[in-house]
Amino acid sequence: MVENTTINNLVLEDLVGYISKNGVQRSIKPVYKTDDFALYNDDSLEVMNRFPDNYFDMIFADPPYMLSNDGFTCQNGRMVSVNKGKWDKSNGFEDDLYFHETWIKECKRVLKPEGTIWISGTYHSIYQCGFLLQKLGFHLLNDITWFKPNASPNLSCRFFTASHETILWARKDKKAKHYFNYEAMKNGRFPEDNIKKPDSQMRSVWSIPTPAPSEKIFGKHPTQKPLALLKRIVLASTKPGDIIFDPFNGSGTTGIASTIIGERKYIGCDLNKDYIDLTIKRYEALKANKGLFE
Numbered sequence: 001m002v003e004n005t006t007i008n009n010l011v012l013e014d015l016v017g018y019i020s021k022n023g024v025q026r027s028i029k030p031v032y033k034t035d036d037f038a039l040y041n042d043d044s045l046e047v048m049n050r051f052p053d054n055y056f057d058m059i060f061a062d063p064p065y066m067l068s069n070d071g072f073t074c075q076n077g078r079m080v081s082v083n084k085g086k087w088d089k090s091n092g093f094e095d096d097l098y099f100h101e102t103w104i105k106e107c108k109r110v111l112k113p114e115g116t117i118w119i120s121g122t123y124h125s126i127y128q129c130g131f132l133l134q135k136l137g138f139h140l141l142n143d144i145t146w147f148k149p150n151a152s153p154n155l156s157c158r159f160f161t162a163s164h165e166t167i168l169w170a171r172k173d174k175k176a177k178h179y180f181n182y183e184a185m186k187n188g189r190f191p192e193d194n195i196k197k198p199d200s201q202m203r204s205v206w207s208i209p210t211p212a213p214s215e216k217i218f219g220k221h222p223t224q225k226p227l228a229l230l231k232r233i234v235l236a237s238t239k240p241g242d243i244i245f246d247p248f249n250g251s252g253t254t255g256i257a258s259t260i261i262g263e264r265k266y267i268g269c270d271l272n273k274d275y276i277d278l279t280i281k282r283y284e285a286l287k288a289n290k291g292l293f294e
């Protein structure tokens with residue numbers, strides 16, 4: 001672990017270098033890094049272990065949903081498996097709880113006292129994560145309902161059509177003052193959201209369609225988040241110069257949104273090499289063409 005006294009002077013480059021030299025059990029190097037963007041292709045617990053205390057301003061985490069139970073859903077009018085990958089299989093209630101507790105505890109250590117964490121999920125995982133945020137002493141700020149106006153229909157016709165995810169927003173420290181860009185949320189433009197009224201306070205229900213095909217031109221991730229969702233989160237909860245971490249990077253939506261907003265540094269981590277490669281493609285295309293995802 002990096003000594004506390006050194007962390008104030010660290011910039012992303014130094015941190016990345018330090019981690020790779022400071023392997024306690026083994027050295028972990030970023031597979032990709034620029035001045036404002038670094039990616040690790042590894043288990044996020046192993047990677048987080050090497051980060052200093054109180055380092056990140058904001059963490060967005062979209063952990064495995066544990067919903068890959070061999071069932072079926074409907075996509076573009078076709079019946080498809082709900083399975084996302086081995087990483088999304090539940091290991092049973094207790095093991096899932098232990099997994100979530102381990103990474104959320106580590107996130108708490110690496111967050112600054114005034115830093116905030118966002119955790120997204122469905123009912124398969126979000127109640128465990130919410131319980132753990134409270135157990136571990138976070139201060140819950142909001143539970144956002146991300147409503148998907150274009151959600152897939154329910155095939156069984158035996159219960160309601162799932163059309164939202166919950167995103168919890170919490171501060172590390174009960175007493176610290178967190179950052180909230182109230183003005184940008186109230187007065188910004190959110191053309192994709194037919195619930196948000198111009199010049200009125202941003203409420204906790206956000207209507208945002210699932211990612212458009214234009215967001216998937218470099219490849220697909222089974223649980224890719226829309227850029228409009230992550231741009232809103234980054235803008236609401238970070239300032240220029242802030243460092244953002246996503247322990248479950250996937251297709252890198254958090255990093256791409258940070259790069260579009262600009263003046264932020266991003267570190268992402270994913271076990272799957274294909275998803276890391278997809279993120280690099282998205283990032284490099286965006287750098288070459290700033291308006292790419294507008």
Ligand SMILES: C[S@@+](CC[C@H](N)C(=O)[O-])C[C@H]1O[C@@H](n2cnc3c(N)ncnc32)[C@H](O)[C@@H]1O
Pocket residue numbers: 042043044045062063064065087221223224225226247248249250251252253254269270271272275
């Ligand atoms: C729900 S997806 C994240 C999707 C992402 N938000 C996006 O917009 O593309 C979860 C990701 O976590 C990765 N993952 C699962 N367990 C992991 C672990 N222990 N360490 C690092 N990554 C992990 C999976 O490979 C998957 O890409």
